[in-house]
Amino acid sequence: MIDVGQKxxxxxxxxxxxxxxxxxxCIEQLERLSSGDPASQYALQCARKxxxxxxxxxxxxxxx
Numbered sequence: 497m498i499d500v501g502q503k504x505x506x507x508x509x510x511x512x513x514x515x516x517x518x519x520x521x522c523i524e525q526l527e528r529l530s531s532g533d534p535a536s537q538y539a540l541q542c543a544r545k546x547x548x549x550x551x552x553x554x555x556x557x558x559x560x
Contacts (some may be wrong), residue, residue: 509552515550516547516550523547
C-alpha cells in the first residue's frame with residue numbers, strides 16, 4: 497500500500513516532467529548560442545543544476 501507521502505512525492509515528480517523537458521530545450525539553445533558571454537554561461541549553469549536536482553528528486557522513487 498502506498499502511503500500518502502509517497503503518493504504526494506509521485507504527483508510532484510510527475511507534474512515536474514514538463515519542466516524537465518523545457519529545461520532540456522533551454523540547455524540546448526544556450527549551448528548553441530553561448531559564445532563565452534558570462535550571462536549565457538551563468539544561465540546555462542543554472543539550467544543544468546536545476547535539471548540535475550530534479551532528476552535526483554525523481555530518481556529517489558525510480559521515476560527517471
